[in-house]
Amino acid sequence: xxxxxxxxxxxxxxxxxxxxxxxxxxxxxxxxxxxxxxxxxxxxxxxxxxxxxxxxxxxxxxxxxxxxxxxxxxxxxxxxxxxxxxxxxxxxxxxxxxxxxxxxxxxxxxxxxxxxxxxxxxxxxxxxxxxxxxxxxxxxxxxxxxxxxxxxxxxxxxxxxxxxxxxxxxxxxxxxxxxxxxxxxxxxxxxxxxxxxxxxxxxxxxxxxxxxxxxxxxxxxxxxxxxxxxxxxxxxxxxxxxxxxxxxxxxxxxxxxxxxxxxxxxxxxxxxx
Amino acid sequence: xxxxxxxxxxxxxxxxxxxxxxxxxxxxxxxxxxxxxxxxxxxxxxxxxxxxxxxxxxxxxxxxxxxxxxxxxxxxxxxxxxxxxxxxxxxxxxxxxxxxxxxxxxxxxxxxxxxxxxxxxxxxxxxxxxxxxxxxxxxxxxxxxxxxxxxxxxxxxxxxxxxxxxxxxxxxxxxxxxxxxxxxxxxxxxxxxxxxxxxxxxxxxxxxxxxxxxxxxxxxxxxxxxxxxxxxxxxxxxxxxxxxxxxxxxxxxxxxxxxxxxxxxxxxxxxxxxxxxxxxxxxxxxxxxxxxxxxxxxxxxxxxxxxxxxxxxxxxxxxxxxxxxxxxxxxxxxxxxx
Numbered sequence: 001x002x003x004x005x006x007x008x009x010x011x012x013x014x015x016x017x018x019x020x021x022x023x024x025x026x027x028x029x030x031x032x033x034x035x036x037x038x039x040x041x042x043x044x045x046x047x048x049x050x051x052x053x054x055x056x057x058x059x060x061x062x063x064x065x066x067x068x069x070x071x072x073x074x075x076x077x078x079x080x081x082x083x084x085x086x087x088x089x090x091x092x093x094x095x096x097x098x099x100x101x102x103x104x105x106x107x108x109x110x111x112x113x114x115x116x117x118x119x120x121x122x123x124x125x126x127x128x129x130x131x132x133x134x135x136x137x138x139x140x141x142x143x144x145x146x147x148x149x150x151x152x153x154x155x156x157x158x159x160x161x162x163x164x165x166x167x168x169x170x171x172x173x174x175x176x177x178x179x180x181x182x183x184x185x186x187x188x189x190x191x192x193x194x195x196x197x198x199x200x201x202x203x204x205x206x207x208x209x210x211x212x213x214x215x216x217x218x219x220x221x222x223x224x225x226x227x228x229x230x231x232x233x234x235x236x237x238x239x240x241x242x243x244x245x246x247x248x249x250x251x252x253x254x255x256x257x258x259x260x261x262x263x264x265x266x267x268x269x270x271x272x273x
Numbered sequence: 274x275x276x277x278x279x280x281x282x283x284x285x286x287x288x289x290x291x292x293x294x295x296x297x298x299x300x301x302x303x304x305x306x307x308x309x310x311x312x313x314x315x316x317x318x319x320x321x322x323x324x325x326x327x328x329x330x331x332x333x334x335x336x337x338x339x340x341x342x343x344x345x346x347x348x349x350x351x352x353x354x355x356x357x358x359x360x361x362x363x364x365x366x367x368x369x370x371x372x373x374x375x376x377x378x379x380x381x382x383x384x385x386x387x388x389x390x391x392x393x394x395x396x397x398x399x400x401x402x403x404x405x406x407x408x409x410x411x412x413x414x415x416x417x418x419x420x421x422x423x424x425x426x427x428x429x430x431x432x433x434x435x436x437x438x439x440x441x442x443x444x445x446x447x448x449x450x451x452x453x454x455x456x457x458x459x460x461x462x463x464x465x466x467x468x469x470x471x472x473x474x475x476x477x478x479x480x481x482x483x484x485x486x487x488x489x490x491x492x493x494x495x496x497x498x499x500x501x502x503x504x505x506x507x508x509x510x511x512x513x514x515x516x517x518x519x520x521x522x523x524x525x526x527x528x529x530x531x532x533x534x535x536x537x538x539x540x541x542x543x544x545x546x547x548x549x550x551x552x553x554x555x556x557x558x559x560x561x562x563x564x565x566x567x568x569x570x571x572x573x574x575x576x577x578x579x580x581x582x583x584x585x586x587x588x589x590x591x592x593x594x595x596x597x598x599x600x601x602x603x604x605x606x607x608x609x610x611x
Contacts, residue, residue, distance in 0.1 A: 071484060102489060110486035120481035124499050124577045133495065134485035166577035186485065 023082075024049040024190055024221045030069055030079035032062075039065045040076065041245035047190070047238075049084075050219040054232040054253075057242035058268055063225040064117075066242070067192045070223070071112040072105050083111055084189050110138050113183030113191040117198050119175045121167035121182070127154070128163040131182045139186065146185070153181040157211050173204030177211055184215075191215065193224040229272055233257055241265045347547040351538060352554065360534035361555050367451060367520040367530060372513050374456030379463025384493075386468055397464065404461035410522050412458055416450035417526050451523040459516055466512065470505035471497060502574040510567040514560050531555060 025047035032040040039062045047053050055063045068074035070081050072089045081088040088108055090097045100108070121130050131150035135141040141149075154160045157177040159170075167175050176196055183191060193212065197205040209231050215222065216235050226232065232239050232253055239256040241248045241264075249262045260266045337343055351357055385397035404412075420440075427438030445453065474497050482492040521532035529537075531552050539548040568586075575582065584592065 073480060073484060106483065106486045106488060108486075109484055112484075114481075114484040116477065116481060116484075118477060120475075120477040122478060122481070122496055122500075124574070126577075133482075134487055137488055137491045137495070138486035168577060169580050182485070 022049050023047060024051075024084055025070065025223065026082040027066070027070065028080050030066065030076050030081070032065055032069060032074065032076045039245050040069065040079075043079070043242075043245070043247055045240065045247065047221060047223060049221055051221060051237040052216045052235050053223045053238045053240060054236035055223065055225045055240045055242060056227070056229070056232060056268070057248075061242040062245040063242050064194050067114075067194050067223065067225055070192060071109050071114055073114070083108070086111075088112075106138065110134070110186045111189045113186060113188035115176070115179050115183050115191065115193045115196050117195040119167070119172075119179045119199070121175055121179055123167050126164050126166055127159070127170070127178050130167065130178060131185045134182070135185050150181070150185060153184050154178075156184075156214075157181045158207075171204060172200045173207045176200065176208045180208075180211055180215075190221040190223065193222065193226070195225050195227070197226065197228060227272065229257065229269070241268065243268070342546055343550065344544060344547040347542075347544045348550050351548060351551050356534055356538070357531070357551060357555075360529050360531045361559075363529055364517070364520050364531040364555075365559065367448075367455060367523065367528075368513070368517040370452040371455035371459050371516050371520070374452065375459025375512075375516070376463045376467075376509070378456060378460035380467055382460060382464035383467035383471065386464065387471060401461045401464055404457055407458075409454065409458050409519065410525060413451060413454040413523060413526060416445070416454045417447065419445055419450065447526045447528050451520075451526055451528055455516060455520065455523070459512065462512055463509070466505055466508045467501070469508070470501035470503070473504045474500045499574060503571070503578065506567065506571050506574060510563065514563055517559065517563065518556055 023046045025045065027043055027045035030040045030043040031038070039060075041062075043062070043066055045053075045066075055066065057063050065074055069076045069079075070083075070088070072081070075089070080090070086108065089100055089105055091100055091104075092098075121127075122133070125133065128147065128150055131153060132143065132146045135146040135149065136143055151160065151163060154163055157180060159174060159177055159181070162170060162174065162178070167178065170178065176199075180191075180196075196212070197208050200208065205228070209228065212222070212224065212231075213235055224231075224236075236253045238250055239253045240250040241256060241260070241262070243264050248264050249256060249260065256265065257269065260269060382397045382400055385393040386401075388394060407415075425438045425440055427435035429435030429437075478496055478500060479492055482496045487496070520530055523530060524533035524536065527533065535548045535552045539545045542548075572582070572585070
């Protein structure tokens with residue numbers, strides 16, 4: 001998949017239905033403008049199940065918008081997203097596409113975990129309540145079961161003893177680990193990370209990335225927008241470099257990071273390395 | 274110091290150290306300071322101003338106690354008289370109904386205003402516009418005379434047949450009209466207060482809930498509203514208190530609430546001042562209760578807002594007493610040693 005900036009048409013985008021390659025996330029021809037500025041200009045992306053994709057690029061290149069479009073927090077102007085073969089935000093009926101109602105979109109989102117740059121934990125709820133909320137209210141899990149699962153997840157991110165604390169009583173790194181546990185509680189098919197360490201002090205970055213690495217080892221499908229090149233090199237199966245709303249180049253980390261083929265990639269890496 | 278700087282600015286010469294001050298280059302031995310006694314800074318003018326304020330207050334209190342015009346004997350008779358207590362009850366009742374109706378309807382109007390339907394938004398805006406424009410007293414008299422406009426009220430299909438109806442005057446008595454008027458008036462203000470609280474919540478909160486697939490009503494009830502309450506409560510408490518005192522305008526409908534009853538009594542006995550004081554003290558007492566309630570409700574909704582919640586006044590008083598005791602204890606110990 002090289003830089004293909006073309007106008008997608010509805011006919012050539014696969015809607016739901018069987019997919020040849022086992023792609024967990026398929027993105028086809030996403031276009032999105034905010035007023036006069038086009039932020040996404042025809043983005044295509046394929047993320048195989050169980051793989052880790054790291055998205056790099058200068059700020060304003062459309063990385064965050066791409067992530068937000070994947071879980072339909074941002075409605076795009078053109079293009080489609082499918083998770084595990086399920087079209088997100090629309091339903092195909094014959095030759096028509098029906099926009100899904102909010103309730104159905106919310107159900108689809110339970111398959112897509114999202115970790116925000118600013119954590120967005122609910123400050124008035126305890127750590128445990130933050131994690132239990134969605135499984136109980138969105139998936140209708142019994143409370144006791146959801147609590148037990150939440151405690152397991154807290155154990156996994158190393159915060160079992162903080163279950164009854166309020167988010168503001170935790171450090172940034174701890175808050176982000178809780179946010180990851182909260183996203184995992186829905187057992188999503190894919191986890192999206194929007195610059196998960198950008199709001200953290202440098203010494204707290206490691207503890208969050210360690211959790212993400214654990215998840216990668218466990219075979220979680222993830223798309224991570226980050227500026228941590230070292231993390232990309234170590235964990236990513238695919239590195240995607242975006243600039244100006246398009247995917248400039250992608251491939252294994254060694255190819256993209258060490259032998260970039262595009263001038264823009266080289267210029268960016270020269271600045272951040 | 275000031276003279277030195279003034280000299281420096283006028284003559285342009287560098288600042289000189291005055292000979293009468295301790296030489297700056299003398300080594301400071303911190304160990305020597307350990308045995309010295311510290312003297313607290315004193316602020317005589319602060320004390321003088323505080324004293325003056327106390328004198329004025331004392332004069333006022335003295336006047337209250339000694340001026341026969343206040344007529345405390347009459348005050349005592351009527352303060353807990355049955356008629357007055359019943360009137361206090363009526364005032365509380367009107368406040369409660371007005372608050373419940375006002376805030377329930379206000380929440381609905383605020384939700385309409387924030388909805389994505391242009392029709393609902395406009396209707397909600399118009400509601401607030403109309404009911405904020407009409408003076409409460411005008412509205413009350415209007416509702417009181419509603420039966421003049423609509424003799425009967427019926428339920429049925431709009432513009433179609435009705436299934437049952439009743440006489441307006443029988444259902445909407447003076448009390449009903451008062452509650453309706455207070456509630457509708459209050460709802461317009463409550464709607465804006467609630468809306469203000471909701472839009473002040475970080476949009477990331479709703480977004481996070483949406484990203485987790487939390488259902489929409491639950492996003493509002495569980496995530497946004499509890500956080501909005503922090504912004505809503507101070508203004509809402511203002512509204513409840515002003516409604517509580519505002520119930521006194523329903524005296525125009527001859528409802529036996531506190532202010533009306535007091536007027537009846539002083540109309541009969543001619544003792545205006547003590548009876549106004551009866552009403553005043555009751556209003557102050559009940560407002561105090563509301564204010565204390567507000568404090569604790571706000572505290573509840575502030576959970577998680579700070580790393581450590583601030584102590585309640587009771588806890589603060591306790592720790593102050595403890596501190597004072599500790600200080601006198603050390604003072605006694607020091608006194609014994611010297």
